[in-house]
Amino acid sequence: MTDLGGFSMHELFKAEVETHCAALTEGLLVLERDPADVSPIQALMRAAHSVKGAARIVGIDAAVAVAHHMEDAFVRIQKGQERTVRARIDQLLEGTDFLSRIAQVDEAGIAAWSAEHAGEVNALTTALAAPAPPPVVPAAEPPSPAAEPRPVADVPVRVPEPARKVDAVVQRPMPSAEPAASAAPVAETRAVRVNADNLDRMMQLAGESMVEGRRSPALRRSLAAVRSELGTARESLEGALRRGDQARIAQARDAVARAETALTARLVELEAFFRRTEEVSTALYHEVIGSRMRPFSEGVSGFPRMVRDVARQLGKQVRFDIVGGEVPVDRDILAKLEAPLNHIIRNALDHGIEPSEDRRARGKAEQARVTLEARHHAGHLQVRVTDDGRGIDPESIRRKIVERGMQSPELASQLGERELFDFLFLPGFSTASKVTEISGRGVGLDVVHQMVTSTGGTVRVESRPGAGTTFAMQLPVTLSVVRAALVEVAGEPYAFPLSRIDRVMRVEPGAIGSVQGRLQCDVDGHATGLIDGAALLAAGATGVEGTASVVVLGDDAGRVGVVVSRFLGEQDLVVRTLDPRLGKVPHVASAAILDDGNPVLVVDVDDTLATLRKTLAEGTFRGLGQSERTTTAARATKRILVAEDSITVREVERQLLVRLGYEVAVAVDGMDAWNQLRAGRFDMLVTDIDMPRMNGIELVRLVRADARFAHLPIAVVSYKDREEDRRAGLDAGANAYLTKGSFQDQSFVATVTGLVGAP
Amino acid sequence: MNVPDHPGSPTEPRAIVRADAGLDELLARPLADADLDRATGELAAPISARARRAMSVLAVRVGGELFAIPSVDVAKVVPPARVHRVPHRSNDVLRGIANHDGELLMCMSLEAALGIARADGRAKPALVVIGDLRDRWAFEVDEVVGVLDVAEGASREAPVTVTASRNGCVASLAGTESGEAALLDAHGLASIFRGAMG
Numbered sequence: 001m002t003d004l005g006g007f008s009m010h011e012l013f014k015a016e017v018e019t020h021c022a023a024l025t026e027g028l029l030v031l032e033r034d035p036a037d038v039s040p041i042q043a044l045m046r047a048a049h050s051v052k053g054a055a056r057i058v059g060i061d062a063a064v065a066v067a068h069h070m071e072d073a074f075v076r077i078q079k080g081q082e083r084t085v086r087a088r089i090d091q092l093l094e095g096t097d098f099l100s101r102i103a104q105v106d107e108a109g110i111a112a113w114s115a116e117h118a119g120e121v122n123a124l125t126t127a128l129a130a131p132a133p134p135p136v137v138p139a140a141e142p143p144s145p146a147a148e149p150r151p152v153a154d155v156p157v158r159v160p161e162p163a164r165k166v167d168a169v170v171q172r173p174m175p176s177a178e179p180a181a182s183a184a185p186v187a188e189t190r191a192v193r194v195n196a197d198n199l200d201r202m203m204q205l206a207g208e209s210m211v212e213g214r215r216s217p218a219l220r221r222s223l224a225a226v227r228s229e230l231g232t233a234r235e236s237l238e239g240a241l242r243r244g245d246q247a248r249i250a251q252a253r254d255a256v257a258r259a260e261t262a263l264t265a266r267l268v269e270l271e272a273f274f275r276r277t278e279e280v281s282t283a284l285y286h287e288v289i290g291s292r293m294r295p296f297s298e299g300v301s302g303f304p305r306m307v308r309d310v311a312r313q314l315g316k317q318v319r320f321d322i323v324g325g326e327v328p329v330d331r332d333i334l335a336k337l338e339a340p341l342n343h344i345i346r347n348a349l350d351h352g353i354e355p356s357e358d359r360r361a362r363g364k365a366e367q368a369r370v371t372l373e374a375r376h377h378a379g380h381l382q383v384r385v386t387d388d389g390r391g392i393d394p395e396s397i398r399r400k401i402v403e404r405g406m407q408s409p410e411l412a413s414q415l416g417e418r419e420l421f422d423f424l425f426l427p428g429f430s431t432a433s434k435v436t437e438i439s440g441r442g443v444g445l446d447v448v449h450q451m452v453t454s455t456g457g458t459v460r461v462e463s464r465p466g467a468g469t470t471f472a473m474q475l476p477v478t479l480s481v482v483r484a485a486l487v488e489v490a491g492e493p494y495a496f497p498l499s500r501i502d503r504v505m506r507v508e509p510g511a512i513g514s515v516q517g518r519l520q521c522d523v524d525g526h527a528t529g530l531i532d533g534a535a536l537l538a539a540g541a542t543g544v545e546g547t548a549s550v551v552v553l554g555d556d557a558g559r560v561g562v563v564v565s566r567f568l569g570e571q572d573l574v575v576r577t578l579d580p581r582l583g584k585v586p587h588v589a590s591a592a593i594l595d596d597g598n599p600v601l602v603v604d605v606d607d608t609l610a611t612l613r614k615t616l617a618e619g620t621f622r623g624l625g626q627s628e629r630t631t632t633a634a635r636a637t638k639r640i641l642v643a644e645d646s647i648t649v650r651e652v653e654r655q656l657l658v659r660l661g662y663e664v665a666v667a668v669d670g671m672d673a674w675n676q677l678r679a680g681r682f683d684m685l686v687t688d689i690d691m692p693r694m695n696g697i698e699l700v701r702l703v704r705a706d707a708r709f710a711h712l713p714i715a716v717v718s719y720k721d722r723e724e725d726r727r728a729g730l731d732a733g734a735n736a737y738l739t740k741g742s743f744q745d746q747s748f749v750a751t752v753t754g755l756v757g758a759p
Numbered sequence: 760m761n762v763p764d765h766p767g768s769p770t771e772p773r774a775i776v777r778a779d780a781g782l783d784e785l786l787a788r789p790l791a792d793a794d795l796d797r798a799t800g801e802l803a804a805p806i807s808a809r810a811r812r813a814m815s816v817l818a819v820r821v822g823g824e825l826f827a828i829p830s831v832d833v834a835k836v837v838p839p840a841r842v843h844r845v846p847h848r849s850n851d852v853l854r855g856i857a858n859h860d861g862e863l864l865m866c867m868s869l870e871a872a873l874g875i876a877r878a879d880g881r882a883k884p885a886l887v888v889i890g891d892l893r894d895r896w897a898f899e900v901d902e903v904v905g906v907l908d909v910a911e912g913a914s915r916e917a918p919v920t921v922t923a924s925r926n927g928c929v930a931s932l933a934g935t936e937s938g939e940a941a942l943l944d945a946h947g948l949a950s951i952f953r954g955a956m957g
Contacts (some may be wrong), residue, residue, distance in 0.1 A: 160779070492844060533798045536846075537846040538847045539846065576863065581894075581953065582848055583849055586846065587847070593861065593863075597858055598840075598858065599855075599858045600840045601843060601845070601858050701882065703881055
């Protein structure tokens with residue numbers, strides 16, 4: 001196997017054929033639409049010629065033969081030796097399909113595959129070499145009974161099976177945004193296409209970043225030189241001051257002034273360096289994010305052919321246009337869009353578009369139009385599929401809603417058009433009696449809804465009876481960056497994607513009520529049950545204390561408020577998948593890295609909502625109860641933990657603090673104190689230094705290293721009264737350092753009340 | 760103009776030439792016979808014998824014990840980073856994930872994995888990363904002793920109470936210049952870590 005840049009020649013051939021076949025299909029469809037327009041011929045000839053050349057290099061004779069005869073046919077059309085007729089277009093499209101298929105065959109299996117398909121090659125090349133079949137006036141094919149259009153009211157709202165008839169027409173797999181997977185063994189690493197310009201810019205920026213990085217040692221040296229100059233000047237000044245040498249003092253002052261000027265210059269350089277570094281890293285970040293983008297056309301290139309084939313099968317004339325093919329779309333979204341668009345377009349062809357005679361009768365153009373459009377708008381990707389068919393009658397949906405008992409006739413009559421159309425996206429909206437072979441308007445619409453909402457987008461239907469229907473999807477521009485609300489739960493950061501939450505809110509204690517012992521608050525008039533974020537994320541139970549910070553999830557169908565420790569703000573997060581070794585982590589979708597470099601987990605809101613109802617019903621999870629509510633009044637007494645190995649001193653401290661009105665817990669050493677701190681809730685820590693298992697300095701360091709206790713007041717009380725001992729205690733993170741003699745002079749009491757406030 | 764105060768200063772090209780000449784002289788000197796014999800002997804030795812001669816290990820101290828990890832199994836040693844617990848997954852062995860240079864490392868507790876003294880929660884000075892890119896594991900250590908050689912014949916079998924235990928992954932006891940270290944089988948260790956993923 002010959003490797004070229006990590007790819008075998010066969011892999012390169014596959015990629016090349018894929019590109020050229022897309023061009024062949026596109027060009028042939030243009031030619032078919034307007035046979036007089038021979039402008040695509042040149043490109044078609046080039047594509048066929050290129051495939052022939054590539055096939056020859058890898059030694060696939062069958063592909064060489066087919067591409068050669070296709071090229072000949074194009075030459076004849078270009079020279080005017082034959083007219084473009086539909087039958088020839090069909091043959092050329094068959095040739096294109098053949099080339100696509102053979103390119104997907106494994107390198108090792110090519111010989112066998114070619115031998116097996118020798119008859120097909122022979123038939124294709126013979127047909128392509130023969131004179132063009134006579135043009136056939138397209139007869140109005142009598143639509144099959146199954147395909148017979150129905151009045152809108154009879155259109156099944158949902159058919160739970162794919163449209164078998166249509167599937168039978170188009171058996172080729174739709175091209176996907178990624179290189180076709182084929183039957184080849186799945187590679188362990190995923191290969192993705194990146195625009196060459198984009199890659200070039202990334203390399204330039206990476207190089208620039210390295211160059212910028214190399215400037216830092218020079219900056220460091222120049223700053224060190226300034227520091228040295230300042231040091232020399234200070235020594236000189238001290239000497240001159242001792243001697244009272246005015247001339248030297250003046251010289252030293254000048255030296256300090258020069259150093260100051262130099263320092264200012266270095267700071268300007270440093271600022272420019274930081275600015276430049278930030279610019280380069282930001283540009284690099286945007287390029288990397290951009291590398292995930294592919295043109296919209298790449299993901300939908302198979303649709304024109306699909307529309308052609310389905311429309312012909314149904315005996316309909318349809319013009320299909322793609323608008324905004326150049327719009328960049330996140331490759332993951334592009335891949336996810338394929339199936340929903342496939343459903344929507346097939347349904348439009350099958351049931352949205354009327355037969356030609358109906359259109360004529362209604363005064364519409366015989367050729368129907370289906371348009372697929374993509375554009376960026378207001379920071380979102382908008383994808384619309386519009387047809388000018390019969391449209392959807394909202395009254396037919398209203399009737400079905402009542403027939404199915406989903407709403408009372410009174411309520412159904414009050415539903416607006418938009419609310420009615422939303423019913424189309426409900427799974428199971430159709431009845432089994434309405435299932436037919438033909439795709440209904442509801443086929444796959446729940447899948448469409450699911451896909452769109454899973455990306456944080458929305459989908460809606462606009463329709464006017466007799467004029468047509470539009471499916472409008474609004475999607476995030478990229479899946480790799482999410483805007484998220486950052487919260488803290490049990491001392492750790494978590495992110496809720498903004499698009500997936502209803503709101504965040506602070507709920508005052510008075511606004512939290514109780515229903516059957518379960519806490520709830522009001523959100524837009526809806527009683528919203530509260531659940532403990534810490535319990536949800538298996539971080540113990542924290543309950544509700546004082547004003548609750550609540551993230552509201554869900555919609556009118558069922559809201560819950562997740563109580564978190566506090567809100568940290570909003571941030572754009574570059575999300576990354578969780579390590580696959582973890583499997584699916586309940587309630588967690590992905591991970592990201594915060595600005596401070598620490599990891600954060602992104603909450604899987606859909607998963608949370610989906611499993612919550614189940615676990616609540618099972619009793620394996622429950623809403624916050626009244627007993628988990630701790631009001632400020634209920635815990636007015638401040639709690640202090642005293643860590644001291646001497647029973648005498650421990651008791652002295654405890655009594656002093658209890659006498660002052662504090663609630664006191666005691667620990668016999670540092671380890672005991674650490675365990676109690678993590679298990680309970682304390683307003684202050686008083687600790688000795690010399691203790692077994694874990695000494696006071698270690699304990700203070702440990703406490704300070706934990707974000708939960710970053711602001712916990714700590715006082716060290718020790719017999720050690722040397723300055724270095726005091727320094728060690730304060731350096732470890734203590735707020736105060738006292739000797740044990742302080743019990744006599746009231747400084748202990750003053751320090752405690754000063755740090756933690758009145759009991 | 761300042762005069763360079765030592766040869767080899769970048770402002771005096773001739774000094775560089777002299778330094779290069781000295782280096783050439785040093786490298787071009789003939790080998791001593793003894794050195795030549797030793798190098799020839801090493802090259803001539805069968806590969807299997809050479810492989811047994813010495814093994815490079817990273818020696819670390821964890822929970823008061825000295826451990827050795829074959830250097831070939833060590834990806835890197837990095838400063839510790841804040842670990843984020845993974846809900847419904849974290850346990851005694853799986854501590855969580857930590858960011859290092861943009862890579863989210865799976866952080867484990869070696870103490871818990873090996874069933875030795877429990878982590879006391881003290882800050883650790885280093886994070887050792889083992890495995891390849893697709894199967895990396897990180898764990899904190901109390902001290903990185905250094906990269907040491909384990910001489911041939913300086914190892915002995917680990918006690919059966921270790922080798923036969925469920926979480927035993929000590930291949931042998933290896934003599935190092937810092938004392939006898941428990942030589943960890945990185946694959947066995949990774950297997951224990953995987954088993955802790957829930």
